[in-house]
Structure formats: C-alpha cells, structure tokens
Amino acid sequence: MSLREQLNEDLKSAMRAKDQARLSVIRSIKAGILAQETRSERTTLDDEGILQVIVKEIKERKDANSEFEKAGRQDLVEKNLKEIEILSSYLPEPLSEDELAQLIDAAITACGATSPKDMGKVMAIVNPQIRGRADGRHVADLVKARLSR
Template sequence: MSLLESLNQDMKQALKSKEKEKLSVIRMVKASLQNEAFKLGKDDLSEEEELSVLSRELKQRKDSLQEFSDAGREDLAEKQVKEIDIIQTYMPAQLSEDELDSIVKETIEEVGATSKKEMGKVMSAVMLKVKGKTDGSLVNQLVQKHLS
C-alpha cells in the first residue's frame, strides 16, 4: 500500500473516531505530499520523494519542539511531540545505533576517508544509504567519532 493510500485510510479512520489531532497531522502531511508533487510537476511521488517529504515534516516538528521547550511553552511542545509520534508511524523502521555504526564504518572504507576534512563525502554517502531510517545528527556524531 502506498503512503498516500495509507494516509487516506487513516484519515477516514480518524474522522470516524473523531481524533482531531491525528486528522490534522494527516491532512498536513497529505498537503505537503501534494504540494511536492505539484512542485515537481508529477502526479505521483516516488517512494524516495515521499520519504523526503516525511523527513522534512518530522524535522520541522523536532525543530519546533526544541524552540518551544527552550521558550518554556510546554503546551505547544506537547502538541509537537504528539505530531512527531503520528508522523513517525509512516516512517520506515529506524536503524539501531549498532547497525548505523557498521554502515558508517563500511562507508568510510568505501570512500577511503582518513581525516575529518573528508567528512562531507562520508556524510553524503551515508545519508544516501540510510535516508529516512535514522537521524542525521546521530550519523554526524558517528562519522566524527570514526574519523578522529
């Protein structure tokens, strides 16, 4: 089942069960997907493009969560946490730190990186492999650890 079909099905379920927050988040994600398709001039997005949109939506909410927490707005921070949880249900299974660590080591060997100067090459290669399956900041930390 495609992401859009899954969102439509969950939207109907949220309407029936009167889950306003879930319905709102699903509508926002659906709108983002449709906007991206329009921007690219396509009818349907590829799985990778859908994943990219989901990742962007998730990152926006995580950034907002941080801002609200820093500002002491726990009510808004709580709302962001709920939205993050809903969006994460549509994301692929996340990699464990051990799995990610082995991918980082493997990629460093493939690229032939030996110093932190080559961190950009390693980061871009790793992120292509793990797109949507982990957080970029964790990848950054692991790459730095292995290149130092």
C-alpha cells in the same frame, strides 16, 4: 500497500473516529506532498519522496519545540510531541547503533576516507541508506568521531 494509500486509509479512519490530532497530522503530510509535487513540476512522489516529506515535518516540529520550550509553552510542546509520535509511525524501523556503525564503516572503506576532510564523501554514501531511519545530525557526529581517530 504504498505509503500514499496508507495515508489515504488512515485519513478515512481518523475522520470516522473523529481523531482530530491524527487527522490534522495526516492533512499536514498530504499538504506537504502536494506542495513538493507542485514544486517538482507536477511529478508524483514515490514512497521515498513521501518519506522525505514526513522527515521534514518531524524536523520542523522538533525545531518548533525548542522555541516553545524557551517561551514556556508546555501545551504546545506536548501537542508537537504527540504529532511527532504520529508522524514517526509512518517511518521505517529506525537503525540501531550497531547497524549505523556498520554502515559508516562500510562507507569509510568504500570511499577510502582517512580524515575529517573526507566526511562529505562518507555522508554522500551513508545518507541514502539512512533516510528516514536515523537522524542526520547524529550520523554526522558518528562519522566525524570515526574519522577523527
């Protein structure tokens, strides 16, 4: 079952169960997909494109959480954390630290990177492999640490 079909089925289930939190999150994902497809001259997103939309939704909520915490709005922080949990259920299994290290080492070897100046080359190889499975900032920190040795 494709991710789009899964979202449609989950939307129906959330409607039947009157699960407002899940319903709201799925509608948000579907709106993001529609917006992306409209921006891309009416192309239909595949599972990879839908994953990018979901990752973007998670990132937006994490960024908003830091602002809510500064403002002392714990109720909104908790709401966002629940939404992040629902969104994360659509992402593939996250990579372990060992798997990330192996991917980074393979990318460094493949492009012949020797210094932090080559970080862009390494990230260009690693990013497509980690999309939706690891945080880009964390991976960038790991790459920088490996290249600084």
